[in-house]
Each structure stands twice: as structure tokens, then as C-alpha cells.
Amino acid sequence: DAKTTQPTSMDCAEGRAANLPCNHSTISGNEYVYWYRQIHSQGPQYIIHGLKNNETNEMASLIITEDRKSSTLILPHATLRDTAVYYCIVRGSASNTGKLIFGQGTTLQVKP
Amino acid sequence: DAGVIQSPRHEVTEMGQEVTLRCKPISGHNSLFWYRQTMMRGLELLIYFNNNVPIDDSGMPEDRFSAKMPNASFSTLKIQPSEPRDSAVYFCASSPAGQRGEKLFFGSGTQLSVL
Numbered sequence: 001d002a003k004t005t006q007p008t009s010m011d012c013a014e015g016r017a018a019n020l021p022c023n024h025s026t027i028s029g030n031e032y033v034y035w036y037r038q039i040h041s042q043g044p045q046y047i048i049h050g051l052k053n054n055e056t057n058e059m060a061s062l063i064i065t066e067d068r069k070s071s072t073l074i075l076p077h078a079t080l081r082d083t084a085v086y087y088c089i090v091r092g093s094a095s096n097t098g099k100l101i102f103g104q105g106t107t108l109q110v111k112p
Numbered sequence: 113d114a115g116v117i118q119s120p121r122h123e124v125t126e127m128g129q130e131v132t133l134r135c136k137p138i139s140g141h142n143s144l145f146w147y148r149q150t151m152m153r154g155l156e157l158l159i160y161f162n163n164n165v166p167i168d169d170s171g172m173p174e175d176r177f178s179a180k181m182p183n184a185s186f187s188t189l190k191i192q193p194s195e196p197r198d199s200a201v202y203f204c205a206s207s208p209a210g211q212r213g214e215k216l217f218f219g220s221g222t223q224l225s226v227l
Binding site: 044045049101 | 116147157168205215218219220221
């Protein structure tokens, strides 16, 4: 599975959009991009995933560049409860299991 | 649905003792995963099962660790004998395997402290 690179930490003002970048320059054609987050003292929580098209759900939007070498997770109106570690993970669909390898992630601090 | 249920929530034990962590996956999910999280090493995948069969245990640190899944609704992670360096938060997760882009659903974790 391709390796990802994320900034160690980011700040965002409450009510503003939070844009979290992720580089995955070695991604291959059948690999998905997943985003999870972990709020302090809780288990990781699924946010969104995509292959090559942009995706949106009730939590966030995922923008994947045309060459698929990078992506951005967008939280449109960040709240204090969005303060968490955000993990970008790339995984192939070759197997039918959900094995995910977590990196260090980005610590997002939403400030009032 | 109650989600993935882990027990106990906290465990404090002494070095050398046996520790058993328990997990009940979401009903209908085919895959189950055990992760360990520490400040130094982050989230590490220890082992995962597909349809109750261990598929990859390459993340299990050593022979002191063992995991079983006797049926689709229950799994255990056992450490015998435990050591202080095993202190960590252990997470169990399940997913409906067989689908592309499947999500993992995590439990609340077991905070293990080995003194």
C-alpha cells in the first residue's frame, strides 16, 4: 500500500473551513484514499473515502487531484468537537479485507 | 446497534500476570481487527480475522500475545505473561468484509496498565 505524508499539526478557527492535505505520490490505480479521525480517548472514526472522484457526505468532502497524487479533506464549518487527529490512509482493493495501516496523522486544533 | 463492544474498559495488572481482552464485533461483520496504540508507536495493527480465521498476525509482537475468534460474535486477545512495555490502549474493530471501500468500526478500547 502507498505511503502517505501529512502535516503534523494544523489550527483552524471555529466556524471556518478546515482543509487537511495529504500527499500519496506513489498511489496506484486500484488504491483508495481513506480518512479517519480520532478524538481524544476514543477509537478512530471513519470519515470518508474515495478512489478518483470527489466525494461528499454529512461529515466532510474529499477532493482528490486529477493525478491522484494528493488529496484534501475539507470540514466545511469546523467546530470545537472536530479537534482530533486526522489520518489519511491509502489501501488497495485487491483483497477483500479492511486492513488499514495508520500513520501519525495530522492533529487539528479548532480554536474559538 | 451497540457498535463494537470491548471489555474491560480499563485493566491494571502486575508484571507476569495473564491478561485477557475481549471484543464483540458488530453483528454481521465478517472481519475483526486488533490494534494497539502507544504514544511512541501510534496505532499498530496486531492481527486480523476474516470469517473467524486469522489472516495476518505479522503485527503480533511476540509469542506472549495470542488472539482467538471462536465464533463470529466474540474474540479475545491474551497476553501471557504481561510486561510493563505492553501498557497501551488496545482497540478492536470490525468491518463488513467483501465490499470495496469498507469501513472499519472501532470499539472504545481497553486501557491496559502493566505495573
